[in-house]
Amino acid sequence: MAVTSSAQTFEYVVIGAGAMGSAAAYHLARDGRRVLLLEQFAVGHTRGSSHGESRIFRFAYPNADYAQLAMQCKPLWRQLEAESGERLLIETGGLDLADDPEGFNAVDEVARTLERLGAAYALLDAEQVRARFPMFSMSREGRAVYSPDAGILLADRCVRAFVRLAQAQGAVVHEHEAVRAIHPEGAHVWVETAQQRYRARAVIITAGAWVNALLAGLGFALPLRIEREQVAYFDARGSAEFRPERMPIWIHYRALIAYGFPDLGNGVKAGFHHAGHYLNSADENNGQPDAADLERLGNYIRMRFPALDPTPRNALTCLYTNAPDEDFIIDALPSVPNVIVASPCSGHGFKFAVGIGRALADLVQHGETSLHIRHTRRLAALLQQL
Numbered sequence: 001m002a003v004t005s006s007a008q009t010f011e012y013v014v015i016g017a018g019a020m021g022s023a024a025a026y027h028l029a030r031d032g033r034r035v036l037l038l039e040q041f042a043v044g045h046t047r048g049s050s051h052g053e054s055r056i057f058r059f060a061y062p063n064a065d066y067a068q069l070a071m072q073c074k075p076l077w078r079q080l081e082a083e084s085g086e087r088l089l090i091e092t093g094g095l096d097l098a099d100d101p102e103g104f105n106a107v108d109e110v111a112r113t114l115e116r117l118g119a120a121y122a123l124l125d126a127e128q129v130r131a132r133f134p135m136f137s138m139s140r141e142g143r144a145v146y147s148p149d150a151g152i153l154l155a156d157r158c159v160r161a162f163v164r165l166a167q168a169q170g171a172v173v174h175e176h177e178a179v180r181a182i183h184p185e186g187a188h189v190w191v192e193t194a195q196q197r198y199r200a201r202a203v204i205i206t207a208g209a210w211v212n213a214l215l216a217g218l219g220f221a222l223p224l225r226i227e228r229e230q231v232a233y234f235d236a237r238g239s240a241e242f243r244p245e246r247m248p249i250w251i252h253y254r255a256l257i258a259y260g261f262p263d264l265g266n267g268v269k270a271g272f273h274h275a276g277h278y279l280n281s282a283d284e285n286n287g288q289p290d291a292a293d294l295e296r297l298g299n300y301i302r303m304r305f306p307a308l309d310p311t312p313r314n315a316l317t318c319l320y321t322n323a324p325d326e327d328f329i330i331d332a333l334p335s336v337p338n339v340i341v342a343s344p345c346s347g348h349g350f351k352f353a354v355g356i357g358r359a360l361a362d363l364v365q366h367g368e369t370s371l372h373i374r375h376t377r378r379l380a381a382l383l384q385q386l
């Protein structure tokens with residue numbers, strides 16, 4: 001379709017309807033702002049980072065900045081649940097465990113951080129883990145931190161709830177409309193798609209693994225690496241032990257970190273964090289799971305959860321957009337305060353989406369936020385001029 005000559009005007013344009021963009025649109029619409037959310041594919045598509053049944057929610061981070069942000073996010077998720085009338089965050093508790101020296105430091109750091117922030121937790125030795133959570137098999141030297149504040153976010157449902165509630169408050173959502181260019185011009189920003197030109201007071205770029213394609217048009221690049229990850233489901237053979245009432249989410253700190261979720265009806269879901277399949281661009285992801293990775297995951301499950309069927313099922317791929325240090329980047333472009341970039345994946349962003357959306361809505365309206373994102377305001381330090 002040809003670009004029409006007359007531009008449409010919005011107060012804010014959000015580019016990308018994954019977890020972050022849909023959350024930003026939800027908060028802006030809730031604040032009574034006139035907002036347009038543009039998505040190049042359909043809402044809920046499976047080529048980016050936010051699709052699938054579930055994501056881990058937890059306070060349990062070694063790094064206090066993320067733990068604090070997660071603590072601010074929990075009431076916001078509950079607010080979204082109340083407004084949507086849906087269950088979105090299932091509290092299961094979480095187990096951060098290690099049974100080799102490589103993992104002990106991380107687990108100890110998690111405990112120290114929770115202690116410092118006054119969050120509830122329990123230190124468990126291997127015997128105590130076996131007694132409380134017999135589904136996990138760990139060596140005698142193992143230890144774990146149990147945190148009651150962890151659980152499962154129903155990811156697809158969360159994104160749909162953000163979009164639905166944003167629309168109910170007047171947000172305009174255009175699917176299958178890719179942004180080609182962004183032109184800041186003083187107090188306004190022009191956004192160009194194949195179909196239309198839009199004028200806005202400010203633009204939020206929440207384009208996930210595609211962020212550099214948009215920044216290139218502005219003469220910038222971020223040092224990001226895109227990684228294709230995969231998860232798979234393992235049949236619990238009808239055992240009630242693996243249901244969320246009994247089994248917590250878990251993170252197993254080891255050379256290749258493993259994590260997983262109890263059985264919500266489709267089996268126990270598990271994956272490796274940073275399995276190491278790097279792509280040159282987000283469009284290279286063909287959605288095909290890697291057979292060798294699945295075999296490795298099946299072997300892990302066989303060793304650690306002997307009661308599960310170790311045959312991987314319903315595998316799906318998903319993208320991480322990694323900053324060099326895995327910290328988020330949420331900031332205005334240097335000398336362009338009305339273009340805000342939020343590239344907060346690095347494989348652990350979903351749990352914060354509701355808070356990051358709030359922070360983005362605050363930043364474009366007021367230039368500041370009470371959300372704990374100071375550590376992410378570092379675009380100038382990372383941006384490379386093309």
Ligand SMILES: Cc1cc2nc3c(=O)[nH]c(=O)nc-3n(C[C@H](O)[C@H](O)[C@H](O)COP(=O)(O)OP(=O)(O)OC[C@H]3O[C@@H](n4cnc5c(N)ncnc54)[C@H](O)[C@@H]3O)c2cc1C
Binds near residue numbers: 017
């Ligand atoms: C396998 C896996 C497991 C994970 N597990 C967890 C977990 O347990 N807990 C946790 O907290 N986090 C987890 N994460 C990370 C979390 O899911 C991501 O941080 C988060 O979903 C990123 O959301 P996003 O909105 O930045 O990116 P995306 O979801 O990719 O959204 C970006 C959107 O922008 C659109 N877009 C791009 N360019 C354009 C354009 N030019 N015009 C219009 N639209 C455009 C894209 O199509 C896309 O829909 C996991 C990620 C993966 C891959």
